[in-house]
Amino acid sequence: MRERFRVWTETLQTFGLEVIFEERHDFKATLTRGILFGGSKLYQVGFKIYRWFVNVRIFRDKTLGVQVIAVGNLTWGGTGKTPVVEKFARELQNAGRKVAILSRGYRSKPPPLHQLLLNKILLREDQTPPRVVSDGKSLLLDSEMAGDEPYMLASNLRDVVVLVDRTA
Numbered sequence: 625m626r627e628r629f630r631v632w633t634e635t636l637q638t639f640g641l642e643v644i645f646e647e648r649h650d651f652k653a654t655l656t657r658g659i660l661f662g663g664s665k666l667y668q669v670g671f672k673i674y675r676w677f678v679n680v681r682i683f684r685d686k687t688l689g690v691q692v693i694a695v696g697n698l699t700w701g702g703t704g705k706t707p708v709v710e711k712f713a714r715e716l717q718n719a720g721r722k723v724a725i726l727s728r729g730y731r732s733k734p735p736p737l738h739q740l741l742l743n744k745i746l747l748r749e750d751q752t753p754p755r756v757v758s759d760g761k762s763l764l765l766d767s768e769m770a771g772d773e774p775y776m777l778a779s780n781l782r783d784v785v786v787l788v789d790r791t792a
Contacts, residue, residue, distance in 0.1 A: 706773045713781050724785040726754070727774040754789035 642648040643656045677683040695709050713723045743749070757763065757770040758778035767775035770788050778786040 706777065710777055710780060713777070713784050717781075717783065723781075723783075724787065725774070725777055725781075726787045726789060727771065727777070728788070728790055754787040757786040757788055758784065760785045 639648070639653075639656075643653045643660075646657075674683070678685070693712060695705050695712070709725060713725060716723050755765060755770065757765045757774045758781075760783050763775075763778055765775070765788075770778070770786075774786050774788050778784070
């Protein structure tokens with residue numbers, strides 16, 4: 625079963641890459657490109673509407689009262705975002721700034737399934753507080769609970785608070 629799933633995902637990934645780089649020209653590839661193009665146009669229109677709402681102050685920005693540097697939302701994994709965060713944190717620390725890192729905690733242990741289902745059934749928002757990986761003095765969570773990247777950042781960066789919150 626696992627082997628079949630691996631083969632299927634590799635086949636799907638290969639198909640996706642061939643479609644994106646226009647190496648395939650059959651009906652399925654053309655249809656997929658059309659759907660992706662249409663989806664990108666819908667996203668573009670939706671984002672322009674959202675920006676208009678922000679500009680006319682219907683949607684308001686939320687301030688945290690501190691400076692924030694956001695690293696991410698550029699692409700998926702493997703592009704070096706975590707080392708960039710570590711470098712930023714070190715440089716800011718060396719400049720005398722207090723630094724805290726908030727991560728989504730990819731691959732961290734999720735809340736119990738029954739809790740997630742109950743929240744969905746009762747239409748409740750997740751009120752789980754952020755997990756503290758490091759309080760700036762010691763590691764408080766292992767890599768399984770925190771996720772491998774937040775754990776690595778907390779291990780490498782002393783005097784930096786590292787938090788994990790899936791809604792981040």
